[in-house]
Amino acid sequence: MYSQKVIDTFKNPKNVGAIENPDAVGTVGNSNCGDIMKIYLKIDGDVITDVKFETFGCAAAVATSSVATEMVKGKTLDEALKIKNSDVIAALDGLPAQKIHCSVLAEEAIKAAIDDYRSRNN
């Protein structure tokens, strides 16, 4: 079963939507379920100043993305890369075992967006 925090976050997720003129975009798919996650970043210097996500994913994907986007906002790119799906799962008081893979989606999409930014700016 989902924790109360997962249920509450799924019902009231933060940072949902798109950013106009983003500095970076990361899109990843989950091979287990076929769900898709898209992360938009605004970056100033080396700092993530805004982040939003769109997903065709399950409740766990929405909840973990909400938490992950809150965690990376205001962080430098290197700090954001250190955030692991286990940190996100802990912040949500755990996930059912069969839903752990959903939490990887946001982490991978953030990494893909940072890769996108670095490839555009290097």
Ligand code: FES
């Ligand atoms: Fe696809 Fe959770 S079942 S992201």
